[in-house]
Amino acid sequence: MxxxxxxxxxxxxxxxxxxxxxxxxxxxxxxxxxxxxxxxxxxxxxxxxxxxxxxxxxxxxxxxxxxxxxxxxxxxxxxxxxxxxxxxxxxxxxxxxxxxxxxxxxxxxxxxxxxxxxxxxxxxxxxxxxxxxxxxxxxxxxxxxxxxxxxxxxxxxxxxxxxxxxxxxxxxxxxxxxxxxxxxxxxxxxxxxxxxxxxxxxxxxxxxxxxxxxxxxxxxxRDSLTGLLNRAGFLDLARVQVDRLARTSSPGTLILADLDFFKAVNDTHGHPAGDAVLKAFADASTDTVRSTDLVGRYGGEEFVFLLPGASVARSEDITREVSRALRGHSAPGGIQMPTVSYGVAALEAADYDLDASIAAADRALYAAKAGGRNRSVRAVRPPRRTGSAEQVQAHFRLQ
Missing domain, CATH: 1.20.1070 (Rhopdopsin 7-helix transmembrane proteins)
Structure with missing residues (x-):
């Protein structure tokens, strides 16, 4: 043809x-x-x-x-x-x-x-x-x-x-x-x-x-202001990471961070200044953690970290590094960057429950606020088999 x-x-x-x-x-x-x-x-x-x-x-x-x-x-x-x-x-x-x-x-x-x-x-x-x-x-x-x-x-x-x-x-x-x-x-x-x-x-x-x-x-x-994961996005990825840690019996740490007296920044300098502070903290966080770590905006001025493979001690070092990096950021109008309080909870063989870790970190964060702010507090959760209530062990460290 x-x-x-x-x-x-x-x-x-x-x-x-x-x-x-x-x-x-x-x-x-x-x-x-x-x-x-x-x-x-x-x-x-x-x-x-x-x-x-x-x-x-x-x-x-x-x-x-x-x-x-x-x-x-x-x-x-x-x-x-x-x-x-x-x-x-x-x-x-x-x-x-x-x-x-x-x-x-x-x-x-x-x-x-x-x-x-x-x-x-x-x-x-x-x-x-x-x-x-x-x-x-x-x-x-x-x-x-x-x-x-x-x-x-x-x-x-x-x-x-x-x-x-x-x-x-x-x-x-x-x-x-x-x-x-x-x-x-x-x-x-x-x-x-x-x-x-x-x-x-x-x-x-x-x-x-x-x-x-x-x-x-x-x-x-993604959070439109900071570019970090929003709450839903963080939780979706965090559950995948926690499941992976559980399968390999690897350690990990969850951190909740809250900017101290953030409302005063908004009330005194206006919301644009508050937005600049939130962006500065997001930048300080992403510049400090590894690419394999997760960082999200949990709500308002509260942020959440998941650090696979990191010990609690190493995570406390990271909180100090983040706070130090935040202080190095400049803000419009010469605003002084706020300090940060952290609650740190371990993910380990005893319990790979993400929700329980967030709750423990939240109680530790509350203890950090009650203890004077500008510090990290470590939450230690006993194994579930004891049946006892979760307790918070504070390790106060000025950032």
Whole structure:
């Protein structure tokens, strides 16, 4: 069966336009993400490049053929740029323009008025390179990033290998060679590319939808003022961490912190000053603890920490470091940073109950307030088998 390349190119263009409209309205307008923008650009370049090829065999071929080659490579480069934004930042403009400009130059100097495959080896090679780079960027994402990154990477990798095979066959046997015309001709590859474009576009739309869901979850779990986990977000992650500690019989510590006389800051200097103090404490906390520790705003001027693997003694050291870091922060209008009281409760083999640990830390925090503030108090809970009431053992330490 002979594939009519002109009909296939018209169909490819119509498909590209349809996918562009769908992707723009469904994915890009909702996410406004860099990835969605680059994918919209890629589809637009693929469409315009395919349209330019329809002028082959006319007097316009001399400029349309090099332009079509360049536009398709620009589309593939946009796919790479979009994949790169998922992991790091977009490539520099020099990186983005190198492949299209080299393709245009090779096509212009290779008799485009009479040669429909002007610059063919460079064009095929650049398509393989840029799409292959996109596949590599997708494979490098963490496996937990998305459910569709693997299909995207696979489809991109397959298309890159297809263009690599075309390039090798073209160089080895020329554009009229048996292998190239039989297995890698424009009709076959256009049909395959159409199918892959559909698969990749729907996978890209699914990825954009997942980005929306991830962003909404992140916003729902975060305190808008401090950027820390909010109460619900902290408790969800803390339960997972505590279960992990229980399975491995590892120690951990929970800390409740409360800013001393915080109401006086709001009453004297206004709520903007109070907000600045809360942000300063959040910064002091995140700068002090490890990336594996959890820090959340528990409510008002009260904060909560979960330190997996940390002993109570080490946690008391951390409370001093946080208070020291807070004192080092500057506040508007020369406001003096408040002191902080802490309640510290151990998570250990005797009891990995998160709610009970929070309650114990809260009682210890109350004891710290009653004992003069600006100190940490250690809560010691006896094993449950004793049946005795929980007690609080205070270790007063001025911060």
């Amino acid at each position: 002979t594939l009519d390349i002109t009909t296939l190119r018209v169909a490819f263009g119509a498909l590209a336009v349809t996918l562009f409209v769908l992707f723009y309205t469904v994915a890009f307008r909702q996410t406004r993400s860099a990835y969605s923008a680059w994918w919209c650009a890629a589809i637009a370049f693929f469409f315009t490049g395919s349209f330019a090829y329809l002028l082959d065999g006319t007097v316009h071929q001399v400029w349309a053929n090099p332009l079509g080659n360049m536009l398709l490579v620009m589309g593939a480069t946009s796919v790479w740029a979009g994949a790169r934004t998922l992991r790091t930042s977009k490539p520099a403009w020099l990186q983005l323009s190198a492949a299209p400009l080299l393709t245009l130059l090779a096509s212009v100097v290779d008799s485009p008025a009479t040669n429909t495959w002007s610059g063919g080896p460079v064009f095929l090679g650049m398509m393989s390179l840029t799409i292959g780079l996109a596949s590599w960027e997708l494979w490098r994402l963490p496996s937990s990033y998305s459910r569709v990154q693997a299909p995207l990477a696979f489809a991109s990798g397959f298309l890159a290998l297809l263009y690599l095979g075309r390039c090798v066959a073209f160089v080895a046997g020329g554009q009229d060679g048996h292998v190239f015309t039989t297995y890698f001709g424009s009709g076959i590859t256009t049909l395959i590319t159409m199918l892959l474009l559909v698969v990749v576009s729907f996978s890209a739309a699914a990825l954009s939808a997942e980005q929306i869901a991830t962003d909404l979850r992140r916003r729902a779990d």
